[in-house]
Amino acid sequence: MKISRRGFLKVSGIGILAVLSAPRVAFAARNSLRSLRTGVQPGNKTRLVIETSARPTYSLSYPANQLVVSLSNTAANTGITANLASSGLVKSLAQAQNGDTLQVIANLKSGIAPIQKSGIMILEPNGDNDYRLVLDFVAGSGAAAASSATATTATAKTETKQATQPAKPATPAKKYIIVVDAGHGGKDPGCIGKGGTREKDVVLSVAKKLKTKLDANGFKTYLTRSGDTYLKLAQRAEIAEQKKADLFISLHANANPSRKMKGFSIYTLSEKASDEEAKKLAEAENAADKIGVEGFTEFEENIRIALSSLQQHAVAEMSEEYANGCAKSFKKLSIEQQPGPDVRHAPFAVLRSTVPGALLELGHLSNASEEKLLKSSSHQDKLVNAIVKSIKNYNFDV
Ligand SMILES: [Zn+2]
Numbered sequence: 001m002k003i004s005r006r007g008f009l010k011v012s013g014i015g016i017l018a019v020l021s022a023p024r025v026a027f028a029a030r031n032s033l034r035s036l037r038t039g040v041q042p043g044n045k046t047r048l049v050i051e052t053s054a055r056p057t058y059s060l061s062y063p064a065n066q067l068v069v070s071l072s073n074t075a076a077n078t079g080i081t082a083n084l085a086s087s088g089l090v091k092s093l094a095q096a097q098n099g100d101t102l103q104v105i106a107n108l109k110s111g112i113a114p115i116q117k118s119g120i121m122i123l124e125p126n127g128d129n130d131y132r133l134v135l136d137f138v139a140g141s142g143a144a145a146a147s148s149a150t151a152t153t154a155t156a157k158t159e160t161k162q163a164t165q166p167a168k169p170a171t172p173a174k175k176y177i178i179v180v181d182a183g184h185g186g187k188d189p190g191c192i193g194k195g196g197t198r199e200k201d202v203v204l205s206v207a208k209k210l211k212t213k214l215d216a217n218g219f220k221t222y223l224t225r226s227g228d229t230y231l232k233l234a235q236r237a238e239i240a241e242q243k244k245a246d247l248f249i250s251l252h253a254n255a256n257p258s259r260k261m262k263g264f265s266i267y268t269l270s271e272k273a274s275d276e277e278a279k280k281l282a283e284a285e286n287a288a289d290k291i292g293v294e295g296f297t298e299f300e301e302n303i304r305i306a307l308s309s310l311q312q313h314a315v316a317e318m319s320e321e322y323a324n325g326c327a328k329s330f331k332k333l334s335i336e337q338q339p340g341p342d343v344r345h346a347p348f349a350v351l352r353s354t355v356p357g358a359l360l361e362l363g364h365l366s367n368a369s370e371e372k373l374l375k376s377s378s379h380q381d382k383l384v385n386a387i388v389k390s391i392k393n394y395n396f397d398v
Helices: 005-012 016-020 142-153 156-163 199-216 233-242 276-291 297-306 309-332 368-375 377-393
Strands: 031-041 045-052 058-061 066-071 090-098 101-108 120-123 131-137 177-182 220-223 247-254 265-269 343-346 357-364
Touching: 031 090, 031 101, 045 066, 045 090, 045 101, 066 131, 120 199, 177 199, 177 233, 199 220, 199 247, 199 357, 199 377, 233 247, 233 276, 247 377, 265 276, 265 309, 276 343, 309 343, 309 357, 309 377, 357 368, 368 377
Parallel strands: 177 220, 177 247, 247 357, 265 343
Antiparallel strands: 031 045, 045 131, 058 066, 066 101, 090 101, 120 131, 265 357
16 A cells, blocks of 8 residues: 555644644735846856746746746736846847746847756745746757757747747655754754864754755755754754654764764664664753753653654654665765764654654764864755755655
8 A cells, every 4th residue: 555655644643733733824826927137147157037926837948049938827017127137148038928827038149958957946035035936048059059059040840849848847846845953052052072163053054054955956944943042852843843844854963982983874763772872872962951941841742642653653764764865865975974874763852753854963073073074164065965965865755
């Protein structure tokens, strides 16, 4: 029997999920165009930015010397003036309302190659901006350029063929929700390296970078903390529940009595620790709660009641699958791994929820060279790349 694992969780869920979750906000069905602009990016890339009031659903086509962006269920906006960069490939922009579909037509100085996935982003609203579909492209090259060149000179047949070639949307059909938890914070610094580097600062920096990159990759990402604040472990898990997260990632850095010990390690929840070291680590991480003044046991109690053993099994299985993929991604980028199994298990309080997830110890602050690495922006970027890759490769729906 193959059912959606999330679906399975919902079916057998007890009332507790409804109690803990805020009602979902329904988006207006109809989208509208807010602004159009072009710019030039490094590498001779022309950028077209289409701002809309709601998340855009779109397809791309490439008639001769044009780029046509078809936005479904979107209304034209004749009251706006497109802001065109003087350089770049776009000569002019036009709007054409075609039933429910709005076509934004970019008239180009030359043909372009079909835009790669890496050249397409959907940005979330921020500040004064609404949703933005961002398309980066260059003058045609390779096979696609050859066909574009043909199209400029040749038959209607070629043009028709090009016009009916839709691009795949860059984002997953469903927007998966990721909650990223930067461990510790506020009065709890976590572990501290010999050079004074604090775990709470390193993991917050990585968490923020991770959110930016995940959002740019079409995920909806929330941070449990975006500043230097103290949160109880169960509060962090509760945020994952409230946001109806599909995946929960808790970020930490490690310390070991042996200053020689190096490398990342990945953990999932289990009431029984896989080894003595994992057990000690969970005790150390769970001790963060002892720093708090008042208890926060109610949520934990509720979750324990709500989770039947079958649900625990399903969550554990999904977490395990994610964690294994994550270890692979880290190794693929040659990030040093702590000796031992790819994935370990221990009773981490922060992972106690109905949301699959893992706790990542990104490296050892107790090791001098790794402390330096963990502080460096370039290594943090590398860690972020590995985590993003692991999330993109994770099969959310099976
Ligand atoms: Zn920690």
